[in-house]
Amino acid sequence: MAAQRKTTTKRKPAAKRKPARKASAKTTPKPRTKTTAKAESKSATESRLRGYGGGGVDTVISVEDVTRQIEAIAQEVTVEELDALVDGEPFLTIDDLRAGYGKMEILHNLNLRVGRKQSLCLIGPNGAGKSTILHAIFGFNNIFGGQIRVGTNDAKREITNLSPNQKLKQAGIAYILQDKSVFPSMTVEENLWMGGFLMDKPAQAKEAAERVFDKYPRLAARRKHQAKVLSGGERRLLEISRALVMEPEVLLVDEPSIGLEPRFIDMVFEILHDLQHNEGKTILMVEQNAKKGLEFADIGYVLVSGEVAIAGKGDKLLKNPEVGRLFLGG
Numbered sequence: 001m002a003a004q005r006k007t008t009t010k011r012k013p014a015a016k017r018k019p020a021r022k023a024s025a026k027t028t029p030k031p032r033t034k035t036t037a038k039a040e041s042k043s044a045t046e047s048r049l050r051g052y053g054g055g056g057v058d059t060v061i062s063v064e065d066v067t068r069q070i071e072a073i074a075q076e077v078t079v080e081e082l083d084a085l086v087d088g089e090p091f092l093t094i095d096d097l098r099a100g101y102g103k104m105e106i107l108h109n110l111n112l113r114v115g116r117k118q119s120l121c122l123i124g125p126n127g128a129g130k131s132t133i134l135h136a137i138f139g140f141n142n143i144f145g146g147q148i149r150v151g152t153n154d155a156k157r158e159i160t161n162l163s164p165n166q167k168l169k170q171a172g173i174a175y176i177l178q179d180k181s182v183f184p185s186m187t188v189e190e191n192l193w194m195g196g197f198l199m200d201k202p203a204q205a206k207e208a209a210e211r212v213f214d215k216y217p218r219l220a221a222r223r224k225h226q227a228k229v230l231s232g233g234e235r236r237l238l239e240i241s242r243a244l245v246m247e248p249e250v251l252l253v254d255e256p257s258i259g260l261e262p263r264f265i266d267m268v269f270e271i272l273h274d275l276q277h278n279e280g281k282t283i284l285m286v287e288q289n290a291k292k293g294l295e296f297a298d299i300g301y302v303l304v305s306g307e308v309a310i311a312g313k314g315d316k317l318l319k320n321p322e323v324g325r326l327f328l329g330g
């Protein structure tokens with residue numbers, strides 16, 4: 001497993017990449033879905049749950065194969081192309097970001113742009129560095145170079161080296177963790193109050209929690225229940241709403257659909273859709289369920305080995321045959 005992961009951290013110079021058209025002419029066997037590095041070590045049932053597509057596991061394609069095949073079709077994605085995907089001015093802007101863990105660089109000169117009230121979904125094989133992008137924005141890992149800015153025009157502010165607390169309290173950025181981040185023995189309302197732990201007075205957190213309860217009666221009905229008795233969908237709703245307590249402008253969401261039954265997956269995407277379109281949140285999401293993620297998001301980036309390999313409008317990427325073959329199970 002470690003060896004598979006290691007290959008994804010190497011930077012492949014853009015110049016070595018082949019043009020997309022050449023690669024798409026290749027006749028590669030058509031996989032129905034892929035098993036992931038993580039999944040390979042788990043049971044067959046688990047691996048079926050964590051694939052990209054909706055099919056079975058008749059044909060298996062490894063993480064390394066997916067990585068190789070995307071690198072083969074990747075073209076250099078210019079900043080101008082990324083800018084063109086944004087409505088108006090970018091609200092979250094990342095320039096030449098180099099970041100990683102310890103001394104290991106995972107993201108190599110990464111650029112990213114998303115407009116205010118827009119959504120961007122990152123897809124890519126396991127270990128591509130998707131979560132690392134969210135970690136870097138929120139201040140969870142080491143940044144070796146580059147800039148992260150939030151805001152538009154004159155109000156653009158550099159936030160590259162702010163701490164996570166500063167990001168949340170001062171920069172209006174909230175991070176919704178990849179799964180299982182509720183405090184199980186605390187009640188629903190206590191969990192929400194925790195979301196306001198950076199507020200100056202506890203009363204402010206309680207007021208903010210009430211606003212969240214007004215918005216989500218389903219959660220209000222469970223306010224005195226311990227979080228551990230909630231259904232998977234309710235728990236995800238609690239995770240999202242806890243992030244809303246600080247009234248952030250930007251939501252970083254790591255794999256919102258992970259581990260959920262289909263009906264809850266739809267519910268979570270409806271909630272995120274409402275937050276974007278009715279509450280004006282800017283959403284940067286990582287999603288293994290590439291179909292759902294790209295259907296949801298205005299913009300999609302395919303990330304491989306810490307670099308953007310393909311970028312486009314979400315609906316356009318959904319129709320991209322290579323994206324379909326590698327991530328959509330068809």
Ligand SMILES: Nc1ncnc2c1ncn2[C@@H]1O[C@H](COP(=O)(O)OP(=O)(O)OP(=O)(O)O)[C@@H](O)[C@H]1O
Nearest residue numbers: 005006009101106125126127128129130131132133
């Ligand atoms: N805390 C950490 N310390 C050291 N290395 C890490 C850490 N977290 C991730 N990595 C490494 O960084 C690389 C990118 O990992 P990351 O979690 O960003 O991938 P990902 O695209 O989110 O994958 P997945 O789809 O499996 O969630 C991998 O090689 C991983 O092993």
Ligand SMILES: [Mg+2]
Nearest residue numbers: 130131132286
């Ligand atoms: Mg991840």
